[in-house]
Amino acid sequence: MTEARQPIMSRTAEKKGDSKLKENGEVPRTTVADVEIMEGMYTSVLLAAFGRITIELGPKEHHKCKVHPFFLLILCVPLFVMQLSAILALRVDMNWQMRVGQLSNSNILAPLKLLMIFIVQLLSFKYLTNSLRLIVFVMNPITWVEIKRPRKTEWLPKVLHRKKNIAKAVGYLAKPIFLAPWAVVALTFKFVIGYFVCVDSASIILESANVHDAVINSVAITFLAEINEPYWHFVYSVFHLTAGTDGDDSLQLSFDDVWEGEDRKLNKKSQKKSFMPRMTEQIAGCFPFLTRAGGAAVMEDMVPFFMIFMVYIRGIFVISQAFDTGVLPAVRDVCTVWRWQNHGATFWVLPRMMFVFFEDHLSIINVRNKTELLVAKMGANFTEPCSPGGEFFRLVTSDYPHLIRKYPFEIWSSMSLVMVVLLGHRISSFIFWRLRR
DSSP: OOOOOOOOOOHHHHHHHHHHHHHTTOOOOOEEOSOOOOSSHHHHHHHHHTTOEEEEOSSSGGGEEEOOHHHHHHHHHHHHHHHHHHHHHHHHTSOTTOOOOOTTOOSSHHHHHHHHHHHHHHHHHHHHHHHHHHHHHHHOTTHHHHBOOOOGGGGSOGGGTTOHHHHHHHHHHTSGGGTHHHHHHHHHHHHHHHHHHHHHHHHHHHTOSSHHHHHHHHHHHHHHHHTHHHHHHHHHHHTTEEESBTTBOOOEEOGGGTEETTTTEEOHHHHHHOSSHHHHHHHHHHOGGGSTTTTHHHHHHHHHHHHHHHHHHHHHHHHHHHHHHOOOHHHHHHHHHHHHHHHOOSSOHHHHHHHHHHHHHTOSSOHHHHHHHHHHHHHHHSSSTTSTTSTTOOOOTTHHHHHHHHSHHHHHHHHHHHHHHHHHHHHHHHHHHHHTO
């Protein structure tokens, strides 16, 4: 797939350009949406939701049809199971008795481990941010009227257009309500894998006994996320799929095909495309920044970066706690999963339900039994190690002040660096965008 990241033209300029083309008898041009799509299996579901994936059912051109995103999502499930099972296998196989060295240690291993953790975060950064951007993009209701999608008849091969019953059923399945959920699920799969790589990579590297193991383990955990792309190439070839048209798989938009006038009213064509046109008009009127001309691209850029910022800030304290207590972060995660399995969760209800369902029904390794065995071994050495206040209980709010007092330079310098790198340009761009309106 190609990566499309071109600036969006203003609505006024687009209207002027289209009016000139109409005067000359030409078809109004379309604009490439400012959406970056990384190549991979999970993002192919998003492209399919907008009719950009085609399958060849015969030797002739009119034997091609659009692929519904649900079928590609089904093919994503084995990939997700393989990736998450491998990551969880690494987590539960860690030596819980291994003690992390002190942060102030002057030997070469501790600084190298921090360097390799930084490199892995750098490699997984785009993976995480792209998945979050696309989730925000897909969950924006205005997206489904502004981004071009195929007509109902274009989802079927031309030889089946006369089959009215089939065409009617396909027309219902081509509505946004039957397209968007599958794209959201696939992109959530992608984010979950990126998040687990981001979180568990610290423990895998900290567990390394020497420099060689630290480097090899860094490569291994990164490889698990990169399986996404080769798997898509496999599916692409086996099922004779085509991405986009004439080699262009970017998402297209045309403002003149959507809105009438400046009051953000949908035209008749767009009302048919929208699942709830009146609600879409009200949302666009109340929240103009959700439209492409109103700054949706800026929102899709800022929201993921704030979320990643919070993930990295917590990661700084998690790593600091590991050096402070000598306990691997993954061991605390094993305890958290054990509490989910046996005692439930008061706040993280949805993640707990999803994780328990996966480990009981989808994982190719027996995570539950392995977790119970690990906690039983911990209990032989410590009293209630996974309970609040126990040796392996998770990072809580009260731990933050203690860690800041003990490692003030390391934590404040790391937080400042993350803030400047992730949010500096975004905040400046947002202020400029608001001032020029």
